[in-house]
Amino acid sequence: MSKQFSVKKYLRPLPLPFCAGCGAFTVMSEFLRAVHELGYENLDKFVFCSGIGCSSWIPSPYFEADSIHTLHGRSIPVATGIKLMRPDLNVVVFGGDGDIVGIGLSHFIHAARRNMDMLVIMVNNMIYGMTGGQVAPTTPLKAKTTTTPYGSFENPLDSARLAVTAGACYVARWTTAHSTQLKESIKKALNVKGFKFIEAISQCPTAYGRRVGFKDAAQMLKWFKENAVIIEEAEKLNEEELNGKIVIGEFTQRKRPTLIENIYKTIEEAKKEHGEN
Amino acid sequence: MEINFWQGNEACVEAAIIAGCRFFAGYPITPASEIAENMAKKLPKVGGIAIQMEDEIASIGAVVGASWAGAKAMTATSGPGFDLMQETIGWAFMTETPCVIVDVQRLGPSTGQATKCGQGDVMQARWGTHGDYSAIALSPNSVQEMFELTIEAFNLAEKYRTPVILLADEIVAHMREQVKIPPQEKIKIVNRRKPKLGEKAFFGLEEVPPMPSIGEGFHVTVTGSTHNEYGIRFTADPHVHKRLVERINNKIKQHAEELADTENYKIDDCEVGIVAFGCTSRAIYEAVEHAEAKGIRVGYVRLKTIWPFPEKPVKELAQKAETIIVPEMNLGQIFYEVQRVAGCSAKIVALNKIGGGEPITPEEIFEKIKECAKK
Numbered sequence: 001m002s003k004q005f006s007v008k009k010y011l012r013p014l015p016l017p018f019c020a021g022c023g024a025f026t027v028m029s030e031f032l033r034a035v036h037e038l039g040y041e042n043l044d045k046f047v048f049c050s051g052i053g054c055s056s057w058i059p060s061p062y063f064e065a066d067s068i069h070t071l072h073g074r075s076i077p078v079a080t081g082i083k084l085m086r087p088d089l090n091v092v093v094f095g096g097d098g099d100i101v102g103i104g105l106s107h108f109i110h111a112a113r114r115n116m117d118m119l120v121i122m123v124n125n126m127i128y129g130m131t132g133g134q135v136a137p138t139t140p141l142k143a144k145t146t147t148t149p150y151g152s153f154e155n156p157l158d159s160a161r162l163a164v165t166a167g168a169c170y171v172a173r174w175t176t177a178h179s180t181q182l183k184e185s186i187k188k189a190l191n192v193k194g195f196k197f198i199e200a201i202s203q204c205p206t207a208y209g210r211r212v213g214f215k216d217a218a219q220m221l222k223w224f225k226e227n228a229v230i231i232e233e234a235e236k237l238n239e240e241e242l243n244g245k246i247v248i249g250e251f252t253q254r255k256r257p258t259l260i261e262n263i264y265k266t267i268e269e270a271k272k273e274h275g276e277n
Numbered sequence: 278m279e280i281n282f283w284q285g286n287e288a289c290v291e292a293a294i295i296a297g298c299r300f301f302a303g304y305p306i307t308p309a310s311e312i313a314e315n316m317a318k319k320l321p322k323v324g325g326i327a328i329q330m331e332d333e334i335a336s337i338g339a340v341v342g343a344s345w346a347g348a349k350a351m352t353a354t355s356g357p358g359f360d361l362m363q364e365t366i367g368w369a370f371m372t373e374t375p376c377v378i379v380d381v382q383r384l385g386p387s388t389g390q391a392t393k394c395g396q397g398d399v400m401q402a403r404w405g406t407h408g409d410y411s412a413i414a415l416s417p418n419s420v421q422e423m424f425e426l427t428i429e430a431f432n433l434a435e436k437y438r439t440p441v442i443l444l445a446d447e448i449v450a451h452m453r454e455q456v457k458i459p460p461q462e463k464i465k466i467v468n469r470r471k472p473k474l475g476e477k478a479f480f481g482l483e484e485v486p487p488m489p490s491i492g493e494g495f496h497v498t499v500t501g502s503t504h505n506e507y508g509i510r511f512t513a514d515p516h517v518h519k520r521l522v523e524r525i526n527n528k529i530k531q532h533a534e535e536l537a538d539t540e541n542y543k544i545d546d547c548e549v550g551i552v553a554f555g556c557t558s559r560a561i562y563e564a565v566e567h568a569e570a571k572g573i574r575v576g577y578v579r580l581k582t583i584w585p586f587p588e589k590p591v592k593e594l595a596q597k598a599e600t601i602i603v604p605e606m607n608l609g610q611i612f613y614e615v616q617r618v619a620g621c622s623a624k625i626v627a628l629n630k631i632g633g634g635e636p637i638t639p640e641e642i643f644e645k646i647k648e649c650a651k652k
């Protein structure tokens with residue numbers, strides 16, 4: 001903790017794959033900064049799971065740690081299998097919005113419902129970036145993408161509120177323009193038991209920003225800053241006033257029995273019964 | 278020797294636990310649900326974990342995760358669920374993850390006749406996932422073999438670091454028979470080779486590289502993208518891809534003879550041959566007995582290993598027999614494999630039956646034998 005922070009101690013010496021201005025850099029460095037500030041000198045107590053998409057490359061293979069790069073949308077079930085067998089490890093899932101709440105949405109809901117012990121960090125860039133900028137379940141209404149050339153006709157999903165409803169123990173949403181808050185939430189989440197979800201609204205200047213009128217990443221960050229409303233304030237606003245706003249903050253923090261606690265208790269009971277028979 | 282009277286699915290669970298399985302994830306589906314139910318009952322008692330996931334995709338995903346966490350892990354399903362698992366089976370193959378997938382075949386396509394027996398997933402077990410892939414699949418024909426081949430499936434998965442499919446069927450899975458269990462010390466159990474401290478090549482350099490578990494300090498990077506021997510992604514380099522994909526296919530292909538487990542009968546002295554597997558193969562014994570009583574010389578190869586296809590005994594059978602009958606509860610799948618292997622050496626005759634779960638009877642096979650012997 002006293003030592004100076006450097007991402008290098010947690011990273012393999014490989015060139016990073018992200019485009020210039022990508023928000024994944026921020027999420028990656030804030031995560032590592034959080035880990036550093038919590039006093040972890042290495043990532044030995046962690047295992048990282050990710051799916052398919054740009055942000056799934058945050059941990060794999062760059063983190064000097066155990067990491068499993070799974071299929072599109074399937075990081076949460078794989079992480080579930082790992083955590084069930086190794087409850088002692090910190091299981092962290094990185095994924096994009098398409099990965100976590102598009103193709104993988106049902107796993108996301110069920111993991112929250114089970115209160116499966118893991119931290120899911122979703123980098124929400126509101127687009128399918130890796131495949132070239134197609135509409136995502138998080139794309140704002142009317143936004144032009146390569147598969148909605150006349151503007152999106154679908155409503156975006158509020159993933160953070162969904163996580164709260166499904167049963168998560170900690171839920172927060174920040175943008176890459178709120179990096180300190182993002183880092184503090186990661187630190188907090190790593191010390192909470194159960195299912196934890198952090199949504200990082202992130203800029204994709206390449207596949208989204210330039211198509212909806214932003215000149216560069218800086219302009220997108222400015223957009224985040226100007227339109228972000230902290231949840232306590234947002235609750236006082238009506239739907240119309242919230243139109244186009246990004247609600248940020250901590251959505252929930254609570255204690256519920258976790259799946260790991262419940263399942264291991266069940267095993268102990270079954271073993272006892274087995275011994276008695 | 279312990280003797281039990283078990284249902285096929287029950288025998289599978291008992292065998293899995295003896296083989297060392299300590300993780301099960303599944304989703305309810307007829308006719309495989311008894312496996313999930315018995316796992317849920319039995320696994321916690323030995324400190325293992327059984328969980329019902331939200332679908333088959335999540336089930337096999339959790340199985341692969343548990344395997345990397347060091348567990349012997351298994352899932353069980355039937356046709357529709359097996360469809361959903363195909364992408365992850367490919368991922369398990371590419372990441373060289375030992376695990377066992379039980380497919381208790383039912384009658385498709387689609388929802389078909391969900392409670393009835395079929396043998397229509399044979400080619401799916403071989404080619405179900407996309408890309409260059411080599412499968413190991415075993416086909417039990419009795420409750421005893423549900424037991425034995427489940428243990429074998431785990432052993433092969435651990436030995437070759439690859440997913441192994443137990444291709445059962447509704448009849449074998451639901452029937453009840455006597456099962457003889459040898460004493461524990463007589464049962465061969467194979468465990469994956471672990472790396473030594475400092476080893477780094479978990480995805481190459483050797484035919485079957487050692488496999489670390491996560492959380493052991495090896496910092497293993499697992500990916501379904503093309504990767505080098507150290508697990509680092511190379512998504513454009515042709516050489517890295519060729520090296521990886523050839524090795525993971527060859528580690529199975531080049532051991533095809535060793536993997537081939539068959540029951541052979543008079544393959545070097547017959548005029549009519551039979552190649553059969555699974556529940557259908559139960560009917561050949563009586564049919565052959567009848568034929569022999571009528572003076573017809575019959576030989577057969579019963580496939581316990583279905584993939585990689587046991588070419589050698591089938592080729593030998595084709596050298597002697599003028600005709601080979603292939604009875605299957607589908608419209609012809611293993612038929613084409615037999616035809617491929619036999620070449621011009623023998624005439625291959627299909628005996629297909631689908632619908633209602635009605636098995637092919639000894640009489641039907643006997644009639645076919647008589648027909649072929651006349652020619």
